[in-house]
Amino acid sequence: MKFIPALAAISSILCATPFASADSLHTHWEKFKAHRAFHHLSADGQRAFQDILKARDILQTTGKTEAAIPALYDAQKRLAAAQKADKKFQAAENDLHPAQQSPVNANHQPVVGQTDWLPVGGEFVVSETLAPEKKAAVVSANAQLKSGNTDQAAQTMQVVGADADFIMALAPLTPVQGAVYRATVFTEGHNPQEAVAALTQALNSVVFVSESTIETLAPAAPAAAKK
Template sequence: MRLNTKASLAALAVLTATPVMAHASSLHTKWEQFKAGRALHHLSADGQRALVDILKARDTLAAGKTDAAIPALYDAQKRLTAAGKAAKKFDAAENQLQPAPQHPVSPSHTAVTAPTTWIPVGGEFIETETLAPEKKAAVATANGQLKAGQTDQAAQTMQVVGDDADFILALAPLAQTQGALNRATVFTEGKQATDAVAALDEILNSLVFVSENFAETEMPANGKAPAKSSH
């Protein structure tokens, strides 16, 4: 799957929900019983917003509108900076990650060999087995609600599905993402839309998707590096 196609970008947009702040409610307490509910708490709010901005800028640039793309690029830069200062990140080399089999990396992906900071920038519910029609519909609805930033509603929707669905996280290498975003911004300011799109595609192709089990065991809440080291 190539992420620089319209269909792939549409699918990726499902991963870029902006969650509202969690409230101490019975709904959240119940949802915490599910693996997917716990994994969702690993997402970076600023990282998610940055990816939304990047996708928005890419669509605008693909239409040749360089001036209109600049605000989204500037917003993405600020949000990535904020994400890098927040707790929801961790340091690891790419070979320490455990890619989710449901979503392999892009064919254009270039692995990060040195330890780097990873930001959880998106998520998606994945069916784990053949589900009844109403459960399949609930998963699709919940993913749409996540895309719209309606985390509370998604939590309620997923009550129907429970643990019959997994949750995968999209991780972005922070330094590499910032570098490509900076290049895209320079190209956009120079009205070089094609080169700017190519730089943003580098960001999309750099994403690594990991399972919720990886999130629970290897992505500590304190933001420090995972305990395991590569051998």
């Protein structure tokens, strides 16, 4: 399997996952391992992490605190919305089973005890021994997911079948909210270095698990209402 550094994996996974598409994906992915995991994705959580990545990039590359504040405010609002939604689930971090393909960052600080987790992204990964045409199909499918072409991605993955693993990014809600709040305070105080450190801590808190872990720990999807 290919191994992805933690921060690169976060960016890759978040950018490869279309927003507000979990329910429609559930219809299109019946033949693939990922269809159940996609149903659990938190759209608000996804957007919040995009905001975090955006704010961190602005602060790190330009140091312009005023430019980063809107993204930080958006991240706070979206994390608050995710907290009220039903996509989060509670578990102890030591009950999760990290995916070998995407180990946590060396500076990752494990969460002690039970906490709420948000599934904030997903991506297909493949074995290095997979046939070249199947590797190419996975690359294409992830690109199609990134652009929101879920039907196309489903068709592309028919070439791969069960030979790809689906990796989910999980974020601990309370530690991330705390880190974003600290980053906002530092940014408002024109201290970009400390703000970047806080946002990096939020990104480093993410763990990567297989979709089977999501199925075991996440709440079941509600049954469709009868007409």
